[in-house]
Amino acid sequence: GLVTALSSGALAQDLTGKVIGFSQIGSESGWRAAETSVTKLQAEERGIDLKFADAQQKQENQIKAIRGFIAQGVDAILIAPVVATGWDDVLTEAKEAEIPVILLDRGIDAPEDLYLTSVASDQVLEGRVAGEWLVNEVAGEECNVVELQGTVGSSPAINRKQGFEEGIASAANITITQSQTGDFTRSKGKEVMEAFLKSSNGGADICAVYAHNDDMAVGAIQAIKDAGLKPGEDILVVSIDAVPDIFTAIAAGEANATVELTPNMAGPAFDALAAYWANGTEPEKFIITESKLYTAADDPAGEYERRKGLGY
Numbered sequence: 001g002l003v004t005a006l007s008s009g010a011l012a013q014d015l016t017g018k019v020i021g022f023s024q025i026g027s028e029s030g031w032r033a034a035e036t037s038v039t040k041l042q043a044e045e046r047g048i049d050l051k052f053a054d055a056q057q058k059q060e061n062q063i064k065a066i067r068g069f070i071a072q073g074v075d076a077i078l079i080a081p082v083v084a085t086g087w088d089d090v091l092t093e094a095k096e097a098e099i100p101v102i103l104l105d106r107g108i109d110a111p112e113d114l115y116l117t118s119v120a121s122d123q124v125l126e127g128r129v130a131g132e133w134l135v136n137e138v139a140g141e142e143c144n145v146v147e148l149q150g151t152v153g154s155s156p157a158i159n160r161k162q163g164f165e166e167g168i169a170s171a172a173n174i175t176i177t178q179s180q181t182g183d184f185t186r187s188k189g190k191e192v193m194e195a196f197l198k199s200s201n202g203g204a205d206i207c208a209v210y211a212h213n214d215d216m217a218v219g220a221i222q223a224i225k226d227a228g229l230k231p232g233e234d235i236l237v238v239s240i241d242a243v244p245d246i247f248t249a250i251a252a253g254e255a256n257a258t259v260e261l262t263p264n265m266a267g268p269a270f271d272a273l274a275a276y277w278a279n280g281t282e283p284e285k286f287i288i289t290e291s292k293l294y295t296a297a298d299d300p301a302g303e304y305e306r307r308k309g310l311g312y
């Protein structure tokens, strides 16, 4: 089952009795919900008393939750920081209280001594892989791309935009004609894609949509269908996360490619804390998780099945 799958290989470190606060962004996407369920399972498996706080995607709620954890005197704090700035004060308070902080799945612009380690993917690479896939797919044909950005000011939105631009830089035939935030949600992704379609000759001028996460891509797919076009054919669809629903779309030919992001950021975080507490081992400052491209050639139906049990 999930527990065995997650702790296969290295025996999960026993952290019985440790109280750890987790300031989670919210549940804006299928991937975020999976990260939450995997983190809770990893905590249970290791005997951790996890204090969970959902911020509904508001930084002020995260800061409030973190201050609450500090007042409670927790042993450590996990934070998935909704945006990259505005953390220095509260993290300084945690440091002064000698509570180690670990960042999950997003980075921040702050002095590195304010957190023990950051567990995240290489988000620039994710964007570059998506861009390079599109370059190969269109093979020299003129291609106008529309971009659905993640949450404004978040490290994945900044990095995935940069990476995609790097990935298509060599292809003069590919142009990003429209780019706007869909805030990582299906509903906003659909709404923004509807606007993109309206302002581009009903979509006739759009060759591809690049979405910073699969949930916005799924919303865009609905908008493309509503406009009477075939997603995956009339308009190519490439995104990031590799959640089960994108594999359903890929298997149906309605999406073309996704870049995998593991929801298990907590496993490496808890292992780092165990080593830090057991023998003072300072972890690497940046623990980078793998990013892997999946297309219709990679058994999408099987990938769907493989993920269904993994906390999504």
Ligand code: GZL
Binding pocket: 028, 029, 030, 031, 032, 105, 106, 120, 121, 156, 184, 212, 213, 214, 215, 240, 241, 261
């Ligand atoms: C990326 C993570 C992003 C996911 C989205 O590491 O922060 O946030 O790609 C989620 O699905 O909303």
